[in-house]
Amino acid sequence: MRVNKVILTGFLLALLGGATQGAAAEADGWYKEVRDLYYGISVQVRYYPGDVELSKRVWAYLESIDNVFNDYKAGSEVSDINHLNAAGTVTLSPMLAEAFEKSRQSWQLSEGVFDISCAPIRNLWKQAAKRGVLPSDAEVSAVRERCGLNLTGQTGNQLTLSKSGLQFDFGGIVKGIIADHVIEMLKAGGAQSALVQIGGETAAFGVSQKNRPFRIAVQHPENRDDTWCVIHDPGKGLSASTSGNYEQPIMINGKEFYHIMDPRTGYTAKTDILSVSIAFPETGKNWLADTLSTTGVILGPEKTFAIIKPLGGEALFLIRENGQIKEVKSPGWGIFE
Known part of the structure; x- marks a missing residue:
């Protein structure tokens, strides 16, 4: 199934306040840079205290992904x-x-x-x-x-x-893996606080430049200029991802189809689920958040909640019901609110 959430998925978890393109050494010692890499994916790296050599190693790793x-x-x-x-x-x-x-x-x-x-x-x-x-x-x-x-x-x-003709697409997991690795590199390099965003994958630990937990905006599923809600790092780090169909649905002869494929059928997902957000209260689990936010579109809330509970994750589903958008949250989602 195609699950690349930058090319074929419409999801965004954005740091409130955003970031400007290019590198910047902040007066307070923070490092911040935004670049477009690998399929034009927007990548933001922000951490404290800034270190020139550490930043070079991080970007060298990111540029190797392609x-x-x-x-x-x-x-x-x-x-x-x-x-x-x-x-x-x-x-x-x-x-x-x-x-x-x-x-x-x-x-x-x-x-x-x-x-x-x-x-x-x-x-x-x-x-x-x-x-x-x-x-x-x-x-x-x-x-x-x-x-x-x-x-x-x-x-x-x-x-x-085991047979010829096999082909692979890592679009639904690679950004999560990358985010986890960058966070590992920053921690090993002495960073005390950091936020990494790769497309819609967000990883964070420590406190923001405002000396408070990082706050992340979850995009409104029907208006890309609006925020649906805000979540925050509950204290020990954050791994978060959102999948939805509001960026680049498949259009065939004027009809819209979900970009996420169900490998069990070979057809596009048929669902009223507009978006799925998965979050873990720790770093190192963006790869799981990445994959499970995508499969959640197909599996639905009940099955997804059962999968993520023993893993320590929580989920938020936005579902169209009777012309309205309904929230369905896992029992522990409140720790991020």
Whole structure:
């Protein structure tokens, strides 16, 4: 399923007050910079105390992502795997090996709803949008034959492909993984407070420049210029993500379809869920927030709450009901309000 929340997902968790493009060394010792990387994803790094060498290492890491995960870029690691068109074993870089491992964990948690092997389904629907004609049942069935993480195996950095034609799309997890790694780098480099935003993934710890917990705005699902609500770091850090269909839905012959695909059917999600926000009261879990906010659109509140409760997460669903937007919150969501 295509779950890249920057290209095909409309979600935004924005720091109240925003940030200007480019680097800035604040008079109070904060470092702040915003750049567009990897598919034009907006990336903000803000931390205290600022350190020139640490910032260079962080941006070097961020700029390396494109050559690994951009499956549209010829020569990237994922693109090369996607073009193998053969069964066999592939040696993965440490970065990609980690992404496969965490993707498999999310696949298991979601009972197969999160599946990075569904790039063929994504591509089919993208082609349908270009030609303005819905894919046929036969076309959907054919691409589903080439999907399923159960068709792969992994031991360390060795990935086994059990059949030809497998293709992967890490759009629904890579930004969360990146956010977690940047936070790790900043903590290891001596940062006392930080906020990292990669597209709609937000990770934070410490206090803001206003000497209070970071406050994050969740976008209104039907008006991108408005805020639906504000959440904050409850004290020990924050990993947060929101998925919705209000940025770039799939349009075919004038009809709007959800950009999130259900790998169990090969079709777009059919739901009244406008957006799903997942938050954890700690850093290091953006990869989970990233994947589970997407699968929540398909699984719905009850199943999502059951998945995230033992993991320590909370969720907020915005659902259209009788022409109105209804909030459905997990029992512990209030810690972020």
